[in-house]
Amino acid sequence: MTSLRTQMRYMNPYDIHKAVINEYVLKQPGDTRKLxxxxxxxxxxxxxxxxxHRFLWDDSIPDSWEAQFAKKYYDKLFKEYCIGDLSLYKENKIALRWRIEQEVIVGKGQFICGNKKCNEKDDLRTWEVNFAYREQGEKKNALVKxxxxxxxxxxxxxxxxxxxVKRLDRKKHRSRHKKAKKRESGGETPETSESRVDSESEDAQTEEESRTVESPWDKHKPVESKSRDEEMEDYLQDLLL
Structure with missing residues (x-):
């Protein structure tokens, strides 16, 4: 002890600190963990x-900086399509999240299957899902694709x-629209016009029956698939946001 005190007379404050630590704290092997x-x-x-985390945020400004940080991260996500985890599908447990920028760039979830463990690119179908989830102790629902x-x-x-659910494609819609214009201009005979009215009535009745059978909030409902050009246009729009 006397020797240490003698040495400390010639030390600066930092050297004194190290000497005291070595003498009283780090004298035994393994004592460095105390530091x-x-x-x-x-x-x-x-x-x-x-x-x-929030799956969906409203337009209000969060109170805390932590919530503001999470909201800024949410604003950078792409919310046209979801990425899903179907590994527990037999237990009826499906996880969904929004896409990040890198997934949009490579086409994951739009041109590549939205199941995170699948890379299939052919015959993709768009499904509208009433996603039921629990967040912050509350049960919530969101209609996502x-x-x-x-x-x-x-x-x-x-x-x-x-x-x-099968819907009319764009070609049929354009063809029907052109024929309707032709009929309005007097280009069709009465017999043709009457036949078209009957056909449209049957289509309207079919669509009305379809609406009564299904609710838009069905748990898993396929929605109208977009054409390749429309998908590419949406893809480029996401990249340019």
């Missing part, structure tokens, strides 16, 4: 996002079999 910083209460950006290959579509509908 380790306690990081048990540390939080990363991921922790903040996880604790303040996901594009899946045939195999993943069967997984999505494993517990509830839904009827596919």
């Amino acid at each position: 380790r910083r306690d990081g048990s209460n540390d939080r990363t950006d991921f922790d903040v996002l996880r604790d303040n 996901i594009r899946l290959c045939p195999d993943c579509s069967r997984k999505l509908n494993h517990h509830t079999k839904k009827r596919e």
